[in-house]
Amino acid sequence: MQIYLVGGAVRDQLLDYPVYDRDWVVVGATPQQMLAQGFKPVGSEFPVFIHPDSGEEYALARTERKSGKGYTGFQYHASPEVTLEEDLLRRDLTINAMAQAEDGQLIDPYQGRQDLENRLLRHVSPAFSEDPLRVLRVARFAARYAHLGFKVADETLALMCELAATDELHHLTAERVWKELERALAEPSPLVFFDLLQRCDALAVLLPELLPLYTLPREQLEQSVAKSCQLSKQADVRFAVLLSLATEALETEQASALIEPLCERLRSPKAFRELALLCRRWHPSLAGFKQLDDSERLALIQGLDLLRRPQRLPPLLLACQALHPDHPLPACQSLPALLERLSQLNPKQLMAEGFKGKALGQELQARQLQLCSALDD
Ligand code: CTP
Numbered sequence: 001m002q003i004y005l006v007g008g009a010v011r012d013q014l015l016d017y018p019v020y021d022r023d024w025v026v027v028g029a030t031p032q033q034m035l036a037q038g039f040k041p042v043g044s045e046f047p048v049f050i051h052p053d054s055g056e057e058y059a060l061a062r063t064e065r066k067s068g069k070g071y072t073g074f075q076y077h078a079s080p081e082v083t084l085e086e087d088l089l090r091r092d093l094t095i096n097a098m099a100q101a102e103d104g105q106l107i108d109p110y111q112g113r114q115d116l117e118n119r120l121l122r123h124v125s126p127a128f129s130e131d132p133l134r135v136l137r138v139a140r141f142a143a144r145y146a147h148l149g150f151k152v153a154d155e156t157l158a159l160m161c162e163l164a165a166t167d168e169l170h171h172l173t174a175e176r177v178w179k180e181l182e183r184a185l186a187e188p189s190p191l192v193f194f195d196l197l198q199r200c201d202a203l204a205v206l207l208p209e210l211l212p213l214y215t216l217p218r219e220q221l222e223q224s225v226a227k228s229c230q231l232s233k234q235a236d237v238r239f240a241v242l243l244s245l246a247t248e249a250l251e252t253e254q255a256s257a258l259i260e261p262l263c264e265r266l267r268s269p270k271a272f273r274e275l276a277l278l279c280r281r282w283h284p285s286l287a288g289f290k291q292l293d294d295s296e297r298l299a300l301i302q303g304l305d306l307l308r309r310p311q312r313l314p315p316l317l318l319a320c321q322a323l324h325p326d327h328p329l330p331a332c333q334s335l336p337a338l339l340e341r342l343s344q345l346n347p348k349q350l351m352a353e354g355f356k357g358k359a360l361g362q363e364l365q366a367r368q369l370q371l372c373s374a375l376d377d
Pocket of ligand 1: 006007008009023090092093096097131133134136161
């Protein structure tokens with residue numbers, strides 16, 4: 001049997017990018033031989049094994065044929081006769097279809113290296129269209145490497161458009177879509193991901209709630225997304241910024257009524273949903289914090305439940321700064337100090353001063369408002 005390093009590890013090594021996980025392909029072996037060597041089988045769909053020491057994935061060389069809809073509708077054919085070139089041919093992009101032999105030799109039958117040099121994301125073969133997830137993958141790779149000058153080849157974009165025009169994208173599971181979206185949000189140029197989905201009409205199918213992004217002034221969109229990237233690598237902050245922008249023209253209630261079902265449909269983690277909703281609801285007040293009166297400030301602090309959940313504030317301020325990129329936010333300076341002072345107001349102390357019942361509540365609120373009326377500069 002021959003073992004080759006394949007896929008992302010070969011690509012990123014050539015790009016001088018950090019390699020986080022390595023995938024291997026095994027040619028000329030049977031599952032029995034793998035088991036005999038101590039590899040552990042994973043899943044039942046196709047023959048992939050885990051190395052007993054390194055924990056890395058070793059897949060038997062295979063060909064694939066589409067047999068149904070979506071990401072899961074494949075028939076796999078793995079046998080010792082399947083060649084490395086055949087295995088590489090079924091892959092998505094030429095830059096992902098290179099292999100490296102144990103002696104370091106590069107096996108590159110589909111000119112992946114040349115495409116790396118030409119900064120081109122190009123599909124390997126028409127089999128690209130057999131897997132609709134690839135529309136999202138290509139857009140994600142474009143978001144990852146845009147700053148290096150990578151572009152999607154015209155003929156690949158044409159296939160992405162064709163795929164989006166069929167009903168194939170509807171068959172992708174929420175988990176798959178979310179995984180790609182979350183990873184794309186954390187890439188250096190997340191807007192490129194959405195731009196590409198928009199260009200091939202996949203945005204209207206998968207994330208129609210984001211279409212209004214493309215009716216905003218382009219400069220505003222670019223500036224806010226760039227600022228969110230500059231301030232934070234966190235995908236949840238960027239997600240909140242994009243959803244606030246996309247729902248900008250709506251009333252708060254309407255915006256929430258759009259964001260909630262979107263997050264539900266995508267099965268996005270609770271933290272993403274919460275930040276997106278809070279950001280959309282409160283960012284205008286946070287941005288204009290200094291202009292608020294004392295009761296509006298207290299309403300904001302209570303609405304965000306910041307005395308009990310102060311951890312909500314930092315990501316919210318980052319998202320808010322990105323949405324208001326032109327001026328520094330007064331809330332960034334004054335709100336943490338105000339929260340500190342508010343948290344020191346102790347009902348027990350008021351009780352010791354003789355307040356009780358309704359009067360206690362009223363006195364607490366009066367002192368909270370008093371603290372809210374004076375801000376640090
Ligand atoms: N692959 C593919 N089509 C897919 C998923 C994966 O052709 N829908 C192939 C590609 O050759 C890819 C390899 O399987 O390089 C490994 O896939 P994966 O680990 O998902 O991606 P990587 O390319 O390693 O990229 P990343 O850095 O994003 O993990």
